[in-house]
Amino acid sequence: MKIRIINIIMFCYCCNLAPSCNHAQQTKGLQAGDLLFQNLDCGQLCDAIETVTEGVDGKDFSHCAMVVNINDTLKVIEAIGHKVQVNSLQNFFARSGDTAEIKNIAVGRVKHQYENLISKATGNAKQLIGQPYDDAFLLNNQKLYCSELLYEVFKEANNKNNFFVLEPMTFKNPKTNAFFPAWVTYYKQLNKEIPEGQAGINPGLISRSNKIQIIKIESFK
Numbered sequence: 651m652k653i654r655i656i657n658i659i660m661f662c663y664c665c666n667l668a669p670s671c672n673h674a675q676q677t678k679g680l681q682a683g684d685l686l687f688q689n690l691d692c693g694q695l696c697d698a699i700e701t702v703t704e705g706v707d708g709k710d711f712s713h714c715a716m717v718v719n720i721n722d723t724l725k726v727i728e729a730i731g732h733k734v735q736v737n738s739l740q741n742f743f744a745r746s747g748d749t750a751e752i753k754n755i756a757v758g759r760v761k762h763q764y765e766n767l768i769s770k771a772t773g774n775a776k777q778l779i780g781q782p783y784d785d786a787f788l789l790n791n792q793k794l795y796c797s798e799l800l801y802e803v804f805k806e807a808n809n810k811n812n813f814f815v816l817e818p819m820t821f822k823n824p825k826t827n828a829f830f831p832a833w834v835t836y837y838k839q840l841n842k843e844i845p846e847g848q849a850g851i852n853p854g855l856i857s858r859s860n861k862i863q864i865i866k867i868e869s870f871k
Contacts (some may be wrong), residue, residue, distance in 0.1 A: 653760060679757075680757065680859070681759075685760075687756040690712045695832050699712045713796050715742060724739055725737065729796045732782065733781075734778045734779050734783070734794055736779060745782050756864050757864065761862060765806055770806070778799065787845065820842050
């Protein structure tokens with residue numbers, strides 16, 4: 651029960667809330683294959699993630715997702731809560747408030763020379779719907795966390811060759827070189843060792859990839 655509570659807090663499981671009417675046209679300018687990077691502002695764990703990961707243009711991101719086309723409607727596939735799931739764009743954007751210009755979200759688009767991978771990547775993402783969420787943030791354990799989902803679907807589309815790069819993960823405060831207390835508590839509840847130094851990926855790292863470009867959407871209104 652405690653693990654579930656932490657997980658809900660960490661990922662701001664407000665995706666189940668009804669969207670505001672102000673988000674009705676937020677799909678304008680988006681297309682299948684776009685990557686969404688979001689600052690969830692979900693407390694100490696998100697703060698810890700953002701402290702040790704750098705996003706594009708110095709922005710802070712603690713979550714990411716992929717835009718897909720399902721039944722001629724743009725949706726979001728994301729690893730959040732307990733599994734990989736489909737959510738509406740309206741619900742996704744609603745997490746970041748009702749402002750006319752949502753500053754906590756960035757949109758990445760795969761560069762032209764890699765466009766041939768988009769269809770395969772979105773198809774791969776659809777096949778992973780329902781896959782369990784990776785609470786421990788470990789690769790190759792039949793579970794997926796948000797940025798790992800994007801990493802895996804593009805790797806599969808790229809003939810099983812890495813498309814986005816991996817880096818050693820850290821859960822330590824760079825100012826003190828000590829583990830963030832929130833991570834100590836989190837992994838204690840999981841009854842697992844903190845995977846310090848193991849290969850992993852994060853939203854900020856993907857947002858800085860030279861394989862994508864950050865695009866400006868005309869309006870989030």
